[in-house]
Amino acid sequence: MATDDSQMTTAAHSPGGGDASRPWTELASDYEQARSREDSLDRLVEWPAQRDMLGDVTGLSLLDAGCGNGAKIAQLVQDGAVASVGVDISDNFVTEAPPGLELIQGDLSDLAAVQGLAGRSFDRILFLQSFGYANDPVHALKTARAMLKDDGFVLLTRTQPIRYAIERAEENGTTLGEEYFSTSSFSYRHRNWNEGVTLTKRPYTMSDLLNIFSAAGMWVETTVEPQMSREIGERYPHKQAVLNRYLGILMFKLRPLPVRF
Numbered sequence: 001m002a003t004d005d006s007q008m009t010t011a012a013h014s015p016g017g018g019d020a021s022r023p024w025t026e027l028a029s030d031y032e033q034a035r036s037r038e039d040s041l042d043r044l045v046e047w048p049a050q051r052d053m054l055g056d057v058t059g060l061s062l063l064d065a066g067c068g069n070g071a072k073i074a075q076l077v078q079d080g081a082v083a084s085v086g087v088d089i090s091d092n093f094v095t096e097a098p099p100g101l102e103l104i105q106g107d108l109s110d111l112a113a114v115q116g117l118a119g120r121s122f123d124r125i126l127f128l129q130s131f132g133y134a135n136d137p138v139h140a141l142k143t144a145r146a147m148l149k150d151d152g153f154v155l156l157t158r159t160q161p162i163r164y165a166i167e168r169a170e171e172n173g174t175t176l177g178e179e180y181f182s183t184s185s186f187s188y189r190h191r192n193w194n195e196g197v198t199l200t201k202r203p204y205t206m207s208d209l210l211n212i213f214s215a216a217g218m219w220v221e222t223t224v225e226p227q228m229s230r231e232i233g234e235r236y237p238h239k240q241a242v243l244n245r246y247l248g249i250l251m252f253k254l255r256p257l258p259v260r261f
């Protein structure tokens with residue numbers, strides 16, 4: 001899960017596009033193991049907040065882009081969602097998907113091109129900690145926008161960019177501003193997932209995110225920066241300390257602008 005402890009490595013250059021997806025074939029099962037821990041920030045903070053933002057899903061069709069093993073979309077189908085799909089590049093899916101759920105290996109960079117998705121539309125499209133892997137984020141979001149049904153929305157979550165800037169500043173002995181506004185890609189290893197796998201990440205600022213949403217023809221209806229309740233923070237002080245230091249994630253409910261894109 002994205003807001004847990006991590007370990008940085010030295011900066012490196014990536015060949016452009018989004019964060020590199022390839023390491024996920026190796027990382028997928030380590031990630032799911034870390035996510036399922038009782039004290040993972042995904043269980044304590046992120047998934048409850050994501051679930052809350054989705055509200056009642058009864059009778060709604062959902063597309064979860066970068067769904068991991070599909071456990072979240074499977075839960076949503078058990079909660080009443082119908083005709084739903086999870087897509088992930090890693091093909092590390094739960095073995096038994098409930099009726100009404102398809103899990104498909106594919107690239108979220110162009111959802112309309114994923115086998116079986118051409119011409120389909122959904123009430124909700126989710127990018128939960130996966131949007132950074134799109135080759136061209138504006139294209140990926142425009143494509144998702146075109147696949148929304150009337151009154152549909154996109155739920156998109158990303159790690160607070162300040163978190164990576166703090167970590168890089170600590171690692172490199174630089175300042176928050178230097179790292180926040182840096183445009184060089186950097187390498188990143190996650191201590192709680194698998195220290196042997198290096199992810200390449202492209203830095204982004206808040207303006208980058210907001211400008212991507214506008215360029216894709218979406219407006220922000222709601223933004224949430226989920227935190228722990230006092231009670232949970234007292235029960236898991238080591239996780240409260242992570243949030244105190246690195247802030248957590250940003251969650252956006254995005255609606256299509258009422259113009260043609």
Ligand SMILES: C[S@@+](CC[C@H](N)C(=O)[O-])C[C@H]1O[C@@H](n2cnc3c(N)ncnc32)[C@H](O)[C@@H]1O
Binds near residue numbers: 002035042068128
């Ligand atoms: C941080 S995990 C988040 C998983 C899940 N959405 C969640 O909230 O627990 C990122 C996921 O994105 C997937 N991913 C990375 N690049 C992708 C791509 N190009 N297309 C589809 N999925 C991708 C990874 O395999 C991984 O499952």
